[in-house]
Amino acid sequence: MKKLLFTLTGAGLLAFFLGSSTGASTGPDRAGRPFTYNYENVLGTSLELKVLAGSEAVADKAEAAALAEIDREAKILSAWDSASEFSRWSHGVGRPERLSPELLEVLGLFDQWRERSGGALDASAEAVTRVWKQAAAERRMPAPAELAAAVTAVKGRHWELDTAHGTATHLDRTPLALNSFAKSFIVGRAADAALTTEGVTAAVVNIGGDLVVRGNWTEPVSVADPKSDAENAEPIARLRIRNAAVATSGNYRRGVEIAGRHYSHIVDPRTGQPVDHVISATVVALNAADAGALATTMCVLQPEESKRLAERTPGVEYLLVASDGTRIASSGWKRLQAPGVAMSPVPPPAPAAATWDPAFELAIDLEIARIQDMRARRPYVAVWIEDADKFPVRTVALWFQRPRWLPELRAWYRSDRLRATTEGNDITSSISSATRPPGKYKLKWDGKDNKGNLVKAGKYTVFIEAAREHGTYQIMRHEMDFNGTPQEAQLPGGTEISAASLAYRKM
Known part of the structure; x- marks a missing residue:
């Protein structure tokens, strides 16, 4: 059975699974078949669009409608x-x-959420954010007077709406930004635009971790672990989402560094301080704006305050992860979980002499080259590991849109077809993709083969291959000796992958 696995990141930490499952409502059945589209540099992040339609031509029309919206x-x-x-x-x-x-x-929604959150969500929090960014640029902590002035400015009234006449009056010069949930709002509108295309039965739109499912489709969605944010890391929850929105906010992917310490990009506009007591907040709501607003707000509020706010908002469930790793879920969260949500136990390592040290992992960072277009389709990418006998022991990641173009990844396709022949297990049944700040991706290899067994210690070659449909091609390879001694390597960039690095390190 084909399965497409996408990981949602950007503002949030979601792993996004697109594909078939044992549940009848998840598969396409008579609703059409799924077509996927991946883009970089959309609203400053990555876009993943899935359309259920009877033909590729219809799906392409829905894609165009979503992009136009x-x-x-x-x-x-x-x-x-x-x-x-x-x-x-x-x-x-x-x-x-x-x-x-x-x-x-x-x-108007910002006015509502400012009141409902007690000031925890505010478009003028941008005033505080700018103070922290400027201080970081000058390699210093913000002065108390600077923060106090910003907090005072936040407390003011910044606009006046006249909905009867369709006008708004901007009242002061306090910096404003709508990024708390404007992206979520746009995601919802894009999903609606795709769904209204004739012949489309369902649409799933994900931009930078904000996800909306619309139509006749139940989407498996996995929430990624904020303490292990590689694209292929194990999720902390798996959900089944139908006609709803999911958003995740967290404090660890964006922010500033001052004197070697990370400060979150999420600030409490009431105090002027970055927040760190909640490192991840995932919200499921009936509409995208509510999901996005609540995900940010719940990173600022205390968990008990978040609970009360959610209880006053119909159709909302949430999962919070505190800084110490404690997970706090709403009362109805379990109802969203997919059957068999508990993680499968890791298979015991196969007996072998001098196996991979389980205290180590290989971190793989890569950056897809930016092209002239502000919005560009992502190339097909494969990342895999081969042993000294040139046998492919593990496919770490495979990102693609149309199976018919997989042979463009010439080396991966040839190697995994060999593996499939020897093991009788087609590797294309497990496919992963990711959403990050545009073009930048993190992966990891835990030293296990495709069966879940630790490999032997020794030399292996890491391959990174990229290709575009009828376009350019690039392959990178680097041999490392995984012997328990930490090491790093920088790989020279090229046409499709502009930079890549490997770090064999203790976890």
């Missing part, structure tokens, strides 16, 4: 595009301006 909404809501409607409006002060329904709606 993303572009349209970004031109309205982006805080980073100086030409966006939000940016133009925010540069003016003191006069009412007629705004689009979308921008008015998002500003």
Whole structure:
């Protein structure tokens, strides 16, 4: 059975599984078959789109509709595009301006969530964020006076809405950003646009960890471990999502470094301090904006406050991970979990002399080269390990969109077909992909083969292969001796993979 595995990252930590399962409602059946599309540099992160349709031509129309809606909404809501409607409006002060329904709606939602969260979610938190970024750039801690001034500015009233006349008045110069849930809002609109395409029965849109499922489809979604954020790491929960939104926020992927310490990009606008007591918050909600708003808010609030807020919001379930690793779930979280959600026990290592030291892992970092287009389809990528006999012992990652183009990954395809012949197990049944800041991905190898057994210590070759449909091709290879001595290697970049590094290290 074919299975496509995607890992959701960006603002959040979700592993996103696309494919068949034993549940009848998950498979395509008469609803059509899934077509997947992957892009880099969409809203500053990566896009994964899945469409269920009767033909590729219909799915392509849905893809075009979703991309057009993303572009349209970004031109309205982006805080980073100086030409966006939000940016133009925010540069003016003191006069009412007629705004689009979308921008008015998002500003109204921020007003609602500011009140509902007790000030924990605020578009003007950008004022605090800028203080921390400037201090980090100057290699110092923010001065108390700087933070106090920012917090005072946050407490002010920043706009006034007149929904009857469709206008908004910007009231002060406090910096604003809508990134707390504007991306989630756009994801929801993109999913709706794809679903309204004639002949489409379901759509799943994921941008940077914000995920929406719409239509006749139950999506398996896995929540990734915030303490082990490689794309192929084991998730901490597996869910089944139907006609709902999922968002995850966390404190460990973005932020600033000052004097060797990491400070989260998520700040409490009431205190001016980065938050670290909750390192991951995953929220399932009926709509994308609620999921995104709550995921950020729950990283700021204390768990008991988050519980009360969720109980006042219909259709919301959540999972929090505290800084000490404690997991705190809502009362209905278990109902979302997929059957057999408990992790399977790791098979015991096969008897072997001088096996891989289980205290070590190989970290693999790679960066996909940026091309001229702001938005570009991701190349097909395979990462795998071969032993000294050139036998492929483990496929670490395989990212693709159409199975018919897999032979473009010439070395991987040939090697794994050999492995499939000798073991009778086609490796294309297990496929992984990831969502990160655009083009940057982390993987790991735990020293186990495709059967879950630790390999022997010794020399192995790491392969990274990339290809585009009818386009460029690149392969990188590096031999390492996995003998219990830490080591690192930088691999020279190329056309498709601009940089890659290997680090054999203790976990």
